[in-house]
Amino acid sequence: MRDTVRAGTADEAANRTAGERDGLRPEVTGARRIVVKVGSSSLTTAGGGLDADRVDALVDVLARVLGADGGREVVLVSSGAIAAGLAPLGLDRRPKDLARQQAAASVGQGLLVARYTASFARYGRRVGQVLLTTDDTSRRAHYRNARRTLDQLLAMGAVPVVNENDTVATDEIRFGDNDRLAALVAHLVRADLLVLLSDVDGLYDGDPSTPGTSRIAEVTGPADLEGVSIGSAGKAGVGTGGMVTKVEAARIAAAAGIPVVLTSASRAADALLGRPTGTLFHRTGRRSADRLLWLAHASTPRGALTLDDGAVHAVVRGTGSLLPAGIAAVEGEFSAGDPVELRDAGGRAVARGLVSYDAGEIPQLLGRSTRDLARELGPGYEREVVHRDDLVVL
Known part of the structure; x- marks a missing residue:
């Protein structure tokens, strides 16, 4: 088992010093195991269907992270299954009923993983699909099995591609959004960093399209968000999340001792290099008992x-x-x-x-x-x- 992250260790102190000297974020440059979450809008078109160029661009960034230092590991939490299945099924928008959502996910999940498999293969990397529901993660035996599977995939050099199992999940056993799933997966695998990628380059103190608003570079605790108006909708209209779910996911992860960077997919490379892009949520707590975090945030x-x-x-x-x-x-x-x-x-x-x-x-x-x-x-x-x-x- 890997040791949990503890502030104040000699390694962290060295990373912090080097990062500050280079103008980089030490929370990022010192991270060895990273969970990256990408939203549907960053992978698909508004009308549905995967955008191969966008997928390849993301994989290019992740492959460089993995190749730069043999000691780094990446878990990818990827939305996009339902959106990817829209066009093949002749749907012009995300359906509202659960049955057609599950049908779209069934078609789209295969396309999504096939695209990742082909894209990572360009770098000699294997991927492993991991589909989760809250039932898989709040029950003790299922939770341990999920953690063991993810740990083994990483140990064997594969890139786990995690998504909610939309083909079988019902309203009663859904995570609701992959931002929260990503925060919980980061805790599950004892990650050193969570990176949330979307179509917005960070958290703003108001509507980003309104003149006079500015990006919030760092969040050290809840007090930093007092009075901040957080929007709820993304641009593309193919996902289920928004800035509200991302901030909530960042809060969950930070409270569990995991720093978070929130930025756009187009700035993923800068974010993973530790450059001061997007919004950095600092740790606000320490790691808690694994399964209890799932019970508090993922169970209905x-x-x-x-x-x-x-x-x-x-x-x-x-x-x-x-x-x-x-x-x-x-x-x-x-x-x-x-x-x-x-x-x-x-x-x-x-x-x-x-x-x-x-x-x-x-x-x-x-x-x-x-x-x-x-x-x-x-x-x-x-x-x-x-x-x-x-x-x-x-």
Whole structure:
């Protein structure tokens, strides 16, 4: 396993000194494992279909990053599957219904990966396709498998190309946008840097098309964004994200100890060389337990448990698991292993966790001790409803 990034190490200090001397960003020049996310608008035409020249231009940049130093690794989170499938299916715009979106993704994902495979082959590089849903990443066994697969692809010199599995994802198990997916993948692979590429060259203090607005070069924390008007739409109209999702993704990654550069795909080379282009989001926190970040940001609760005051205190203070005795009510339809919301008596969500019982089993457990339940129903009921390791405080 690779060591996590820790501010203040001798290597970071050396990189910082060299970077500052050269006028480059040390957070970039010192990064060894980099996650790069590219949006649909940077790869396709507005009418749908891949733009081979744009794909090749991006691959040219990434290949130079990989070739410049044998110690660097790149994970590519790429949108574009649905957009790539529009033209082949005779669709003139992104469909609104899920079934046709999934059909477009099915056609487009193959075209997208084939294009990346051919483009990286010019540099003797292999690619590996990794398709994820939130279900794959919030459940413990699936999460570990995803991390193991990505680590092995990198160890074997391949470039993982990650996308949401749009062909099977439903509204209940979608990440919603690949910006957030990229932030979570960066944490999953313990990346040193996240680079978000789109059709805008950075974060502005207003609408970039309005005279008088200016690019924000660096963000050191939430206070730097107070009063900033963040737009929500991209130019091309083929993706699902916008500046709001990019800033949220940057916030998630920065809070997890990963610096982020937000810029346009046309300036990817400068961004990855450490030149002061786009907007740099500095680290605002340290790495947290891997799966808990996914549980907090990538899972959709399938139900809710209302806790009594004692259980709320235990959960929020981080002193224990959630036991049946602390549950006052249950709602929703869920199965063991699904994410559920934990609420206080006033209905406020205080935590999220993976439940170990089906919804139909819990009513008979409410307010009862595990010892009594084991005596009456059997030893299988002497367990937590949500284990501490599967719980994150919101």
